[in-house]
Amino acid sequence: MGAAPVPYRCQARARHVSGACLTLGRAAAIALALASLAATAAPASRAARYFETIRRNPPLLLAFLTAMPKGGDLHTHLSGSIYAESYLRWAAEDNLCVVTATMTIVGGACDAEGRAAAAAVIQNAALYSQAIDAMSMRHWDPARNGHDHFFATFAKFGPPSTRLGQMLAEVAARAAAEHVSYLELLVTTDGGLSMQKGAAAGWSDDLPRLRDRLLAAGFADVVSASASRLDQVEARARELMRCATPQADAGCRVTLRYVWQVLRATAPETVFAQMLAGFEIASHDPRVVAVNLVQPEDAPIAVRDFALHMKMLAYLRTQYPRVPLTLHAGELTEGLVPPEALRSHIGDSVRIAGARRIGHGTAVMYEDGAIDLLREMAARRVLVEIALSSSDLILGVKGDRHPLRTYLKHGVPIALTTDDAGVSRSTMTLEYRKAVEEQHLGYATLERLARNSIDYSFADADTKKRLRADLDAAFAAFEREQSARHEP
Numbered sequence: 001m002g003a004a005p006v007p008y009r010c011q012a013r014a015r016h017v018s019g020a021c022l023t024l025g026r027a028a029a030i031a032l033a034l035a036s037l038a039a040t041a042a043p044a045s046r047a048a049r050y051f052e053t054i055r056r057n058p059p060l061l062l063a064f065l066t067a068m069p070k071g072g073d074l075h076t077h078l079s080g081s082i083y084a085e086s087y088l089r090w091a092a093e094d095n096l097c098v099v100t101a102t103m104t105i106v107g108g109a110c111d112a113e114g115r116a117a118a119a120a121v122i123q124n125a126a127l128y129s130q131a132i133d134a135m136s137m138r139h140w141d142p143a144r145n146g147h148d149h150f151f152a153t154f155a156k157f158g159p160p161s162t163r164l165g166q167m168l169a170e171v172a173a174r175a176a177a178e179h180v181s182y183l184e185l186l187v188t189t190d191g192g193l194s195m196q197k198g199a200a201a202g203w204s205d206d207l208p209r210l211r212d213r214l215l216a217a218g219f220a221d222v223v224s225a226s227a228s229r230l231d232q233v234e235a236r237a238r239e240l241m242r243c244a245t246p247q248a249d250a251g252c253r254v255t256l257r258y259v260w261q262v263l264r265a266t267a268p269e270t271v272f273a274q275m276l277a278g279f280e281i282a283s284h285d286p287r288v289v290a291v292n293l294v295q296p297e298d299a300p301i302a303v304r305d306f307a308l309h310m311k312m313l314a315y316l317r318t319q320y321p322r323v324p325l326t327l328h329a330g331e332l333t334e335g336l337v338p339p340e341a342l343r344s345h346i347g348d349s350v351r352i353a354g355a356r357r358i359g360h361g362t363a364v365m366y367e368d369g370a371i372d373l374l375r376e377m378a379a380r381r382v383l384v385e386i387a388l389s390s391s392d393l394i395l396g397v398k399g400d401r402h403p404l405r406t407y408l409k410h411g412v413p414i415a416l417t418t419d420d421a422g423v424s425r426s427t428m429t430l431e432y433r434k435a436v437e438e439q440h441l442g443y444a445t446l447e448r449l450a451r452n453s454i455d456y457s458f459a460d461a462d463t464k465k466r467l468r469a470d471l472d473a474a475f476a477a478f479e480r481e482q483s484a485r486h487e488p
Contacts, residue, residue, distance in 0.1 A: 044444075045443075046479060047068075047479050047482040048444060050482050051064060052442075055436055058437075061433065061436060065432045067478065067481070068179065068432070068450075069179045069181075069471055069478055070178060070180050070416075070432065070453070071415075071449075071452075071453035071471055072415075072454055072467070073428055074184045074326070074357070074383075074453055074456070075359050075387060075417035075418070076183060076184070076419065077186045077419065077420050078164070078167055078171065080154065080422055080423045081171045081420060081421045081422050082157075083421075083425075084131065084132040084422065086166070086422075087157050088121065088122055088131060088135075090160040091118035092122055094118075094160070095117070095118075096110075096117075096118050096158065096159055097115040097116065098127075098131060100114055100115070100121075103133075103134035103135060104158060105118065105157060105158030105160060106159075107159055136153060136423050137150060137425055146394060147336070147394050147395065150394050150420075150423060151296055154423075164233040165235070165236025165237045166240060168185075169236075169240040169251065172237065172241065172249075172251030172254045173241060175251065175254045176250035176253060178427055178428050180254065180428050181253070181254060181471065182454060182457060182467055184258070184458065185257070186294060187258050187261060188260070188261050189225075189229045189230050189288075190222045190229070190277055193221060193225050194222045194270075194273045194274050194276070194277035195266070195270045195274060197214060197219060198267075198270040198271075198272060199269060199270055200217070201213055201269060203268050203269040203272075207272070207312060207315045207316075210269075210272060211272075211276060211316075214273055219280065222281070223280050223285070226277070226281045227284070230258070230287060230288075234256070238252065255463060255467065256287075257288075257289045257458065258288045258289065259288070259289065259291065260274075260277065260278030260282060260288050260291045261292055261294040262275050262291065262292065263294060264293040264301070264302045264309060265299035265300075271309060271312065275312055275313065278323075279320040279323050280320075282323040283322070283323060286460065289324070290323065291325055291326075292325070292327060292359065296331075297328055297329070297330075298336050298337045303337060306341075306345065309353075310353045313325060313352075313354070314352050314354065317354050324357075324458050325353055325354060325355045325356060326358070326458075327355040327358060327359060329346045329348075329358050329359065329361065330345055330360055330363040330367075331360040331362055331394070331395070332345070333363060333395045334366070342363050342366035342367070343366065344367060344368060346358055346364055346367055346373065347373050350373075355382065356382060356456075357383045357385055358384045359384075360386070360387060360390070360391065360419075361385075361407070362397050362402065362403065374407065374410035374412055377412045378410055378413075383412075383413040383414060383415060383452060384407055384414045384415075385415055386404055387416075387417045387431070388402065388404070388416070388434040388439070389419070389426040389431060389434065390424060393424055399438050405440075414452065415449055416432060416435060416449055417431070418431055432446060447475065454471055
């Protein structure tokens, strides 16, 4: 016999215990009491005690955080995770060019004015440095808002950004070196086929009919194209990491899953077709575990069509209820968009689209009924993927202005993420360092965030069980290491 349904008021504003609604205030008090009892019963771990002695010593803190297990990275765009140096190296290998006025990698002849061979750019220290700065946030003036420069970098990567196998190997190897065991990578793997089919079908606000029309027009090709490409990409990555040899890179042990990304700053018919592709692919390929919307949330089309996108996702979730959503929402701040665009994006993503995770969530306190929304997110266990470097570089939001601690105060689960480590010139370790130095988080909270990154992942149950066990073992080994090094 199934469990009794939980009344909506309990879902939204309270916990449901033994068939009764327990108010959040009382639930929070009980949780704090239990936490206090646990703290009394179990003294701080050796790692926690050592952490308190070095948290204000940057070099020792960096060494500690580098060695600390970090679980997973749930929000990382594959193309933005690659460092500019790799793109330039691959461009030189492929005899590509760099348009020196914009530092954009392109194909074609390199003898035209303003087009230098990528190999020559690498050999020219000044040009090489300029190219890296143009393709990332390196040397960006922190007094300026980096929004436009950040998003402009993606158009500069050019043809090398199709080297998905090499890209996968690079991020997996780097994750392993940082003691990250799981990645959910934002990718598009159908070669643009779903967008082509959407454009051919045209727009109709009758979403069920539009879905039927697309499915009848050979949409299965999108699923097969994606599966075939992922097979090739993963095989190439394993080859590069020598996964079948005794010299296998540690990256071979990192578990990889993918989040299908939808380009939301495009026409409605192509947005819907991409969404449909994501739901279809995630229903057939266990490697693709969720759907997300990408491109700047403040882009004119993204703002204009936000409500329409929520309607599309709400409909598709009725057709594919087992495919989860994680949505970029609240990656905004005052002045970037009109006030109206700040008032509901996170709330609508949770309540209308049914997102189980939110990416960034920086503008949560600008939402209508922000405190009630935080309580609802806590009750529904909607995790927020926090990317501290991105919020700083794109929005100029950091330190006390960032809502990370507000989320924690209201019981909303969070996990630290890198977002676009190559563009930001960051790593997961540096995101943890920001959490300590700028958000003043303690070791117990850091450990909880690392565990959240596995608990709230979209991995299947068996994989999640294995990842949890591996993380438990990693923390136990880390604790022993800290004890051996620092206890008398």
